[in-house]
Amino acid sequence: MCLSAFYIGKGDKTHKTGVYRGCFAxxxxxxxxxxxxxxxxxxxxxxxxxxxxxxxARCNVHLFDDKGLPKNSVTKNASSVLLTFVINILIVSISLLYRS
Incomplete structure (x- = not known):
């Protein structure tokens, strides 16, 4: 079980304010x-x-704003689609270069 969280420390725990990413059994x-x-x-x-x-593992795709609220995070699926798109553009560009 994994999660990403933003928490604010109070009192003697103010130094603990920030993002937590982790998993537990x-x-x-x-x-x-x-x-x-x-x-x-x-x-x-x-x-x-x-x-x-x-x-x-470790939920590194989740982003938080300054108030600790979730931002729109790029998911693995969106990243994969974008990478595939960029690779396709490169392949087409290279093939057009060799045709000239």
Whole structure:
């Protein structure tokens, strides 16, 4: 179970403000990894502003704005489509160069 979260530290934990990305072992009693993460950090004097579950390791595709809210993140699928498009343009350009 993996997630990306933005949290704000309070009191003696203000230095803990920022983005958390991580995974933990799947447990049969946990249905929502973000809710579980919030519960685990409830006593740690941090406020979980936002949390996004994911299946990719470490969830590096999720972005957050300055307030800790999720931004539109480029997903792996969108990245793959864009990369394929760029490669196709390069192939066509190279083949046109060799024709001239």
């Amino acid at each position: 799947r447990r049969p009693d946990v249905r929502d990894q973000c809710e579980y993460f919030r519960e685990q950090n409830q006593q740690e004097n941090v406020n979980v502003v936002s949390c996004l579950p994911c299946t990719e």
